[in-house]
Amino acid sequence: MAATTLYQSVGTLQSCRNNGNSGLCPDYGHVSFRSVSKGFKVDVGLLRGGSFFSRKRSTCVIQASASQATVFDEASAPSSATTSDSNKKTSEAALILIRHGESMWNEKNLFTGCVDVPLTTKGVEEAVEAGKRISNIPVDMIYTSALIRAQMTAMLAMTQHRRKKVPTIIHEESEQAGAWSQIFSEDTNMQCIPVVTAWQLNERMYGELQGLNKQETADKYGSEQVHEWRRSYDIPPPNGESLEMCAERAVAYFTEHIEPQLASGKNIMIAAHGNSLRSIIMYLDKLTSQEVISLELATGIPMLYIFNEGRFIRRGSPPAPTEATVYAYTKKLAQYRQKLDDMFE
Ligand SMILES: O=C(O)[C@@H](CO)OP(=O)(O)O
Incomplete structure (x- = not known):
């Protein structure tokens, strides 16, 4: 897996005007984040295409350094991920x-x-x-x-x-x-x-x-x-x-x-x-x-x-919910998290 630094993604995500606390970024894919004291916590899973959907209005300001996380390279992610807990379609x-x-x-x-x-x-x-x-x-x-x-x-x-x-x-x-x-x-x-x-x-x-x-x-x-x-x-x-x-x-x-x-x-x-x-x-x-x-x-x-x-x-180690750091999921894990957000929030 070639990991790209978060810094590269942050550049693109910063230019996104976001209407919610979760959504799909046209360039970089699924993002979900919660408010922290300075800006937002963001989890990045790479999915191509799609558009933002909204829960509440806010502007996406992401503060993170390249050293805080890496982003999973989409090229090495399986193409047929689903949102089920146990996914038999891929070996991930x-x-x-x-x-x-x-x-x-x-x-x-x-x-x-x-x-x-x-x-x-x-x-x-x-x-x-x-x-x-x-x-x-x-x-x-x-x-x-x-x-x-x-x-x-x-x-x-x-x-x-x-x-x-x-x-x-x-x-x-x-x-x-x-x-x-x-x-x-x-x-x-x-x-x-x-x-x-x-x-x-x-x-x-x-x-x-x-x-x-x-x-x-x-x-x-x-x-x-x-x-x-x-x-x-x-x-x-x-x-x-x-x-x-x-x-x-x-x-x-x-x-x-x-x-x-x-x-x-x-x-x-x-x-x-x-x-x-x-x-x-x-x-x-x-x-x-x-x-x-x-x-x-x-x-x-x-x-x-x-x-x-x-x-x-x-x-x-995945960050604690209180940590204002950035953590990148795989595409499949990002979808699982999205499913949990949809089910329980
Ligand atoms: O006492 C032990 O069983 C182990 C783990 O606590 O100790 P150690 O760190 O020396 O391996």
């Missing part, structure tokens, strides 16, 4: 990755790994904020680890989604669990998002470091040794998993179970962990074992990828 799909919000052991600075601890209040708030950032992005299926902090994050994030579909955990631990959690209404089923839990997406197993304080461990073994355990690619902590070992199960799960769903047009959210997501990002971004060392993921910040014709295109 959205992939959202979220590291869980702050856990009670993050707060205490303890090595956590596969110990199953919940979010703190701050973690709950981070998950809700993450949900606001992705509230306009379609989600057809959710994958989480088997750990409660990732599951809480996914569920809390979805409370903010504008589409208001209900995430429902798929229970396949036994035949009975599957049978007892069936839904008998097709309409209700259509308003649900299946949530698949998979241990393969768990945090890497931290071995004998689990439950130890990170600072005390660094004081005891030296910060270089601890940094090696925490961030090297192939050196495991005592009796634990290295990132490489974690990648073997997390990336295998991703390629076997999640990638085929993306290829069929399903929009996917994955809520998981610092290291299981680092290993998946290493695969998506083709990072080397050297490059992944410096990859750090913040808690509760969603990252968006577009899966298009078998390629993963990194799109960064």
Whole structure:
């Protein structure tokens, strides 16, 4: 994908006299924006042709810098996008990755790994904020680890989604669990998002470091040794998993179970962990074992990828609704957002 800077589009959009808060620009396509203190927030999805339609009168003054966003190149966008949540006509799909919000052991600075601890209040708030950032992005299926902090994050994030579909955990631990959690209404089923839990997406197993304080461990073994355990690619902590070992199960799960769903047009959210997501990002971004060392993921910040014709295109983190920045959607995502605007505003 060749990304063009927003600056180029801003020039054209500034010359548009706009009558509403959403519409089609003759040159640059779909635009929707909301008032911010200086000018407007604008989302740009490239669609050719069309004309503006109006909700209320205003003049389009867009203030943004080239560094704030990029615009998806129309040439690489699929030509037959529709506005359905799950689009089987094209191979384009959205992939959202979220590291869980702050856990009670993050707060205490303890090595956590596969110990199953919940979010703190701050973690709950981070998950809700993450949900606001992705509230306009379609989600057809959710994958989480088997750990409660990732599951809480996914569920809390979805409370903010504008589409208001209900995430429902798929229970396949036994035949009975599957049978007892069936839904008998097709309409209700259509308003649900299946949530698949998979241990393969768990945090890497931290071995004998689990439950130890990170600072005390660094004081005891030296910060270089601890940094090696925490961030090297192939050196495991005592009796634990290295990132490489974690990648073997997390990336295998991703390629076997999640990638085929993306290829069929399903929009996917994955809520998981610092290291299981680092290993998946290493695969998506083709990072080397050297490059992944410096990859750090913040808690509760969603990252968006577009899966298009078998390629993963990194799109960064969608902005929070309060941020006066510019974010460019793909044509398909812009249409989805427009549909939400039409349905709910
Ligand atoms: O303790 C853990 O399980 C992880 C994530 O919180 O820590 P680290 O940042 O050392 O990989």
